[in-house]
Amino acid sequence: MQILALAVSLAADPTLMYVGGWPKDLLVIDEANVKVVDHIKMQTDVPRTLSLTSDKKKLIAITVKDSGIETIDLASRKVVDSFLLGTGAKKVRVGGSALDPTDRYLYLSVTIAEKKIDRFDVGKPQFAVVDLQEKKITRTAEMPKEVASAGGRGQFKVSPDGKYLWAFRDNIYIFDTTDFKLVDTIQLARPTFPGMETIFLSPADDPHDAPGMMTAIFNSTDPVVHKRMWGIAKINLATKQIDFTPVGPAVQGMTGLRLSPDRKTGYTVAISGEHGDRFTEFLVIDMTVPKIVNRAAFNGRTRFTQGLTTDGKQIIIYGAGNTIEMYDSKTLKLLKDVDIAADMTTSLIPVMN
Amino acid sequence: MKHLKAVNKKAHRIEQHAAAVHGDIYGMQQGGPGGAPAARPHYPVGCSIVFSPGWEVDSAGGTAGLCQPAERDLYDCYVTCFWPAQVPDHYNNYPDWTSKCASATKDWRNIELVFP
Numbered sequence: 076m077q078i079l080a081l082a083v084s085l086a087a088d089p090t091l092m093y094v095g096g097w098p099k100d101l102l103v104i105d106e107a108n109v110k111v112v113d114h115i116k117m118q119t120d121v122p123r124t125l126s127l128t129s130d131k132k133k134l135i136a137i138t139v140k141d142s143g144i145e146t147i148d149l150a151s152r153k154v155v156d157s158f159l160l161g162t163g164a165k166k167v168r169v170g171g172s173a174l175d176p177t178d179r180y181l182y183l184s185v186t187i188a189e190k191k192i193d194r195f196d197v198g199k200p201q202f203a204v205v206d207l208q209e210k211k212i213t214r215t216a217e218m219p220k221e222v223a224s225a226g227g228r229g230q231f232k233v234s235p236d237g238k239y240l241w242a243f244r245d246n247i248y249i250f251d252t253t254d255f256k257l258v259d260t261i262q263l264a265r266p267t268f269p270g271m272e273t274i275f276l277s278p279a280d281d282p283h284d285a286p287g288m289m290t291a292i293f294n295s296t297d298p299v300v301h302k303r304m305w306g307i308a309k310i311n312l313a314t315k316q317i318d319f320t321p322v323g324p325a326v327q328g329m330t331g332l333r334l335s336p337d338r339k340t341g342y343t344v345a346i347s348g349e350h351g352d353r354f355t356e357f358l359v360i361d362m363t364v365p366k367i368v369n370r371a372a373f374n375g376r377t378r379f380t381q382g383l384t385t386d387g388k389q390i391i392i393y394g395a396g397n398t399i400e401m402y403d404s405k406t407l408k409l410l411k412d413v414d415i416a417a418d419m420t421t422s423l424i425p426v427m428n
Numbered sequence: 429m430k431h432l433k434a435v436n437k438k439a440h441r442i443e444q445h446a447a448a449v450h451g452d453i454y455g456m457q458q459g460g461p462g463g464a465p466a467a468r469p470h471y472p473v474g475c476s477i478v479f480s481p482g483w484e485v486d487s488a489g490g491t492a493g494l495c496q497p498a499e500r501d502l503y504d505c506y507v508t509c510f511w512p513a514q515v516p517d518h519y520n521n522y523p524d525w526t527s528k529c530a531s532a533t534k535d536w537r538n539i540e541l542v543f544p
Contacts, residue, residue: 097503098527120523123507139507140519166519350492377495396500397531417530418503 090385091149092425093134094393095122096417101136101147106384106425109399109413118157119143124169125421127282128178134424135174135181135207142167144181144205149426158210160203164190170200170227175237175252181205182240182252184218184227200227202240202255216255222248230278234312235287241312243278249315259315268319272298276308279331282425283338283383287313290362292332292343294325305329307341307365322365330380332360335387335404339363342390342404344381345370353377357390357407371407385427394419499532516542 090106099121103113120138122145127134133155134147141161148155161167170184182204188197200223204214218227222242230243239258242248247261263274275294284290293308303325309318328346335341341360348354355375361368375392382391384401389410392400397418401410434440495501503526505515516522528538 097530097532098524100530121507140523350490353493376500377493378501395495395504397533414531414534416534418500418532420503420507 090425090427092423093125093147093149094415094419094423095125095136095421096415096419097121099138100417101125101134102415102417102419103152104399104415104423109401109411109415111415111417113152115147115152115154117143118145118154119159122421124172125424126172126174126181127424127426128174129176130178131426133178135178136421137169137172142169142185144207144210146207156207156210160185160205160212166190166195168226170225171229171231171242173231173233173240175233176235177237179207180237181207182231182233184222184229184231185212185215186226199223202250204252218255219248219257221246230280232278232289232312236313239312243276245275247276247310261315261317266295268317270297270321271295271319272301274308274319277329277331279333280422281332281334282385283334283336283387285338287311290332290334290338290341292329293319294329295319295321307332307360307362320365322360323367329358333381333383333390334362335383336385337387340387340404341365342381342383344375344392346375357402359404359407369407373402373407373409380422382423382425385425391423393423399423497533499536502532502536516540 092104092106094102094104096102099117101115101117101122102111103115104110105112117136117138120140120143122136123139124137125134132149134149136145136147138145141159143157143159145154146156166188168186170186173182175182182202184200185203186198186200188195201218202216203212205211206213222244232241233252234241238252240250240252242250246263248257249259250256251258263276266274273296277292278289279291281290289310289312291308291310292305294303294305296303304321305323305325306319306321326345326347330344333342339362341362343358343360345356345358346353354372356370356372358367359369360366378395379392380394382393384391388404390402390404392402395418397414397416399413399415402408403410434443491498502515506518516525518525522542525540525542528540529535
């Protein structure tokens with residue numbers, strides 16, 4: 076009877092995935108059969124960034140036009156709060172974002188352009204703190220030029236205690252969230268780590284990562300023969316400790332790393348060649364060593380994002396466009412190619428019920 | 429077409445200086461004046477040289493590096509590049525130009541016509 080009740084419960088509460096889609100939707104997808112089960116209508120515009128709150132009950136979406144901030148309650152599948160950072164004459168362009176552990180503050184890099192009578196005054200990229208309760212930017216601070224390049228675009232992370240904002244650029248810059256003073260710089264361009272002369276980090280936002288940790292792909296060269304290599308970086312956002320483990324010779328490009336729920340296996344895609352000679356290949360990594368334990372070529376689309384289902388059994392290839400490809404994470408064979416009838420605009424976020 | 433003509437000595441000198449710096453019209457695969465041919469085509473204004481929706485080329489000057497079909501890429505001219513030139517200006521004047529078209533590959537006929 077208990078088994079039956081559990082089965083009914085699981086049937087009633089499927090694991091759902093969320094992804095932004097045109098024109099102004101948040102698509103709710105049943106992970107088991109990759110079927111769109113609902114459309115949540117956004118209030119302000121098309122979503123570009125989704126952040127899952129720490130209790131996994133809400134999504135914070137940043138929309139494009141006028142930089143709207145919307146809070147979506149996942150249980151009721153409704154937008155429960157929305158406001159704009161920009162106005163008609165004040166354009167706020169968001170370059171990067173990170174939600175703090177309390178889920179109240181959203182740290183952004185923004186560039187503000189104000190429409191004057193005869194011109195736009197475009198400001199420099201700066202830090203901005205959005206108070207989601209007060210529904211406005213409550214603090215701004217100057218952004219150092221090393222972080223402000225490319226309009227302040229790039230990955231941000233907040234430490235588990237909320238005290239530090241990590242900015243991943245050519246080096247890692249760590250700021251105090253109270254005054255945005257630079258408190259630490261971890262050199263990647265001229266690293267002090269043994270056996271490496273430069274490091275390029277590809278940070279990802281993996282839901283299966285341990286709390287307070289970031290596991291990422293890095294590329295580096297050795298200081299003797301300058302041979303390029305890639306490997307696994309494990310970054311402790313609380314203690315600032317970083318471990319780099321080389322895995323193999325570098326390839327032209329790699330997608331972000333995705334970890335299985337037990338974090339023993341990692342999945343990434345290696346991309347080599349370009350245009351007509353482009354070659355895409357799944358790499359399965361035993362994270363305990365780490366080393367490549369399986370690989371298989373597949374027909375990778377020109378531009379895509381890689382994800383993983385909550386149970387780690389299927390690799391998801393999605394965006395740009397309207398189709399989601401599901402691959403078996405063991406056999407690396409294509410299982411299905413699903414048309415969700417909307418071009419995707421955000422990362423796909425699976426949420427276990 | 430040149431709309432301005434130098435009429436005095438100083439203007440002529442400026443014109444000559446500008447020509448020396450920037451060169452004349454040259455083929456996009458030739459590199460700059462006097463320089464070695466560029467390894468790749470030179471596209472002065474980004475991923476496209478014409479203001480025609482959906483028309484763009486990859487970094488090698490072809491289309492093999494674009495999304496296939498190319499309509500997959502259409503909305504990213506706006507979302508990722510913040511570049512309204514290739515598509516209607518979603519930010520300011522035409523925020524609903526795609527309101528009837530969720531998937532450009534399938535429903536491109538529903539994209540709103542815009543006459544600036």
